Amino acid sequence: MGQVFYPYEPDQTLLLPPSLRDWVPEGHLAHFVSDTVDELDLTALYARYEQREDGRGQLAYEPRLLLKLLIYAYAVGLFSSRKIAKAVEELVPLRYLAAGQLPSHRTLARFRQEHSAQFQGLFVQVVRIARAAGLVAMGTLAIDGSKLKANASKHKAMSYGRMKEEDARLRREIEQITQRAQESDAAEDTEFGPDVRGDELPAELQRRETRRAKIREAMERLEAEAAAHDDASGRGQARPGRLKRPIGVPPASKQMNFTDPESRLMKTASGGFEQCYNAQLAIDAERQIIVAADVTESAADNGQLVPLEEQAEVNTGVRTATLLADAGYRAEANFAALEQREVDAYVSLGKGEEQRATAEGSGGPCTQRMGRKLQTDEGRRRFKRRKAIVEPVYGWIKQVLGFRAVSMRGLAKAKGEWSLVCLVLNVRRMATLAVPA
Numbered sequence: 001m002g003q004v005f006y007p008y009e010p011d012q013t014l015l016l017p018p019s020l021r022d023w024v025p026e027g028h029l030a031h032f033v034s035d036t037v038d039e040l041d042l043t044a045l046y047a048r049y050e051q052r053e054d055g056r057g058q059l060a061y062e063p064r065l066l067l068k069l070l071i072y073a074y075a076v077g078l079f080s081s082r083k084i085a086k087a088v089e090e091l092v093p094l095r096y097l098a099a100g101q102l103p104s105h106r107t108l109a110r111f112r113q114e115h116s117a118q119f120q121g122l123f124v125q126v127v128r129i130a131r132a133a134g135l136v137a138m139g140t141l142a143i144d145g146s147k148l149k150a151n152a153s154k155h156k157a158m159s160y161g162r163m164k165e166e167d168a169r170l171r172r173e174i175e176q177i178t179q180r181a182q183e184s185d186a187a188e189d190t191e192f193g194p195d196v197r198g199d200e201l202p203a204e205l206q207r208r209e210t211r212r213a214k215i216r217e218a219m220e221r222l223e224a225e226a227a228a229h230d231d232a233s234g235r236g237q238a239r240p241g242r243l244k245r246p247i248g249v250p251p252a253s254k255q256m257n258f259t260d261p262e263s264r265l266m267k268t269a270s271g272g273f274e275q276c277y278n279a280q281l282a283i284d285a286e287r288q289i290i291v292a293a294d295v296t297e298s299a300a301d302n303g304q305l306v307p308l309e310e311q312a313e314v315n316t317g318v319r320t321a322t323l324l325a326d327a328g329y330r331a332e333a334n335f336a337a338l339e340q341r342e343v344d345a346y347v348s349l350g351k352g353e354e355q356r357a358t359a360e361g362s363g364g365p366c367t368q369r370m371g372r373k374l375q376t377d378e379g380r381r382r383f384k385r386r387k388a389i390v391e392p393v394y395g396w397i398k399q400v401l402g403f404r405a406v407s408m409r410g411l412a413k414a415k416g417e418w419s420l421v422c423l424v425l426n427v428r429r430m431a432t433l434a435v436p437a
Helices: 029-039 043-052 063-075 081-090 092-097 105-114 116-132 160-192 203-233 302-316 332-340 365-374 377-383 386-400 411-434
Strands: 140-149 157-159 255-257 264-267 273-284 289-296 322-325 344-347
Touching (some): 029 063, 043 063, 043 116, 063 081, 063 092, 063 105, 063 411, 081 092, 081 105, 116 302, 116 411, 140 386, 273 302, 273 386, 273 411, 289 302, 289 411, 322 377, 322 386, 332 365, 344 365, 365 377
Parallel strands (some): 322 344
Antiparallel strands (some): 264 273, 273 289
8 A cells, every 4th residue: 555644753853953934935924024124224222222232131132023023913913912922932923033032921012112112213114115115106195093992991081070079079088087097096195105106097098098199180181281272272362251161271071081191082983982092094095005104192183184294295205296085184274284285185074975065155265175176076086086095904904903902001102003003004015015916
């Protein structure tokens, strides 16, 4: 009887050491990630290790290694540092990128936290590589926003009005507890003498004081935001009799989250409300490469249109010819700025994809011109492209990668992680487009 099966000997010892690169087939995403990271200028990542050149302290993992692991892990939908560390042990592509090393989840989490500010610069480098490869044309740019869940529960938020009530209640309780403690001290002094210690705070008082301190901190943050908003809007010059609330005092309904104070309660696409950040993208229509990205704590989109268009020009070195955006970005000031920059913009004036022109005589002159432009055949044809440019990209991020919530807390770190996600998606797109059809 002839041989039927390939030889199978799990305990076979290899006579020659294998190449790690041979573990992963040619054309695999892991090779593209590795080659791309090797081309990036990582000076900013290495800067924090300069003080360790004397050789003291424990050896650190190569930043290139950790960055490759993060990029590939995000590209296959792994965002938890614990899951990434486990996958390095189990998944061949990650084991190849790690060159057989096994960094812990703490190492991966610390690297992501400490270098979140540098991810924006790395994202820009990848955009410029895509531009040099002919994947970015800047002929048509589409801008859109989407809500990302914050790393905080909406149930950990409290309104300013409720904060004031809780602050007053806790103050009364603290006063009552303090009074009881003083009375108890006086009684013990009479019974045992004045030399017995009695200066320790009761545990009940410590809890209430800690909670009140957190509430006071949140109130002060809301008051500072309200004061800055009033100054910026010129509300401070209004006549006092016309004001519905004092200058610098936020509305009673204004909320702040104790877990992530910089996140905000926002309405999501599902119609409910969640603790979120507002993620923004500018996408080049040529190959749907992301050329600019940002995150804001404001639920409204309209303040982001011009900054994103300007950021896209800085990142690519080219000003876009045509700009597309939905009605969330409509504003007379935006239209005036884009006209001044000579950008041919098509921004909806109605809800959804409706290209409703404003009524005759309403809106500013730039808004009127935008309305007339949208009613032309050319305007409708150009604006119709918007949906097909932006929606697949958000679909890839939220459905293919599975990224719907930031892992880190605070606006700065949310911006850094969003830049990393956009970098990852661009690398995936570039890897796909580099493979011949």
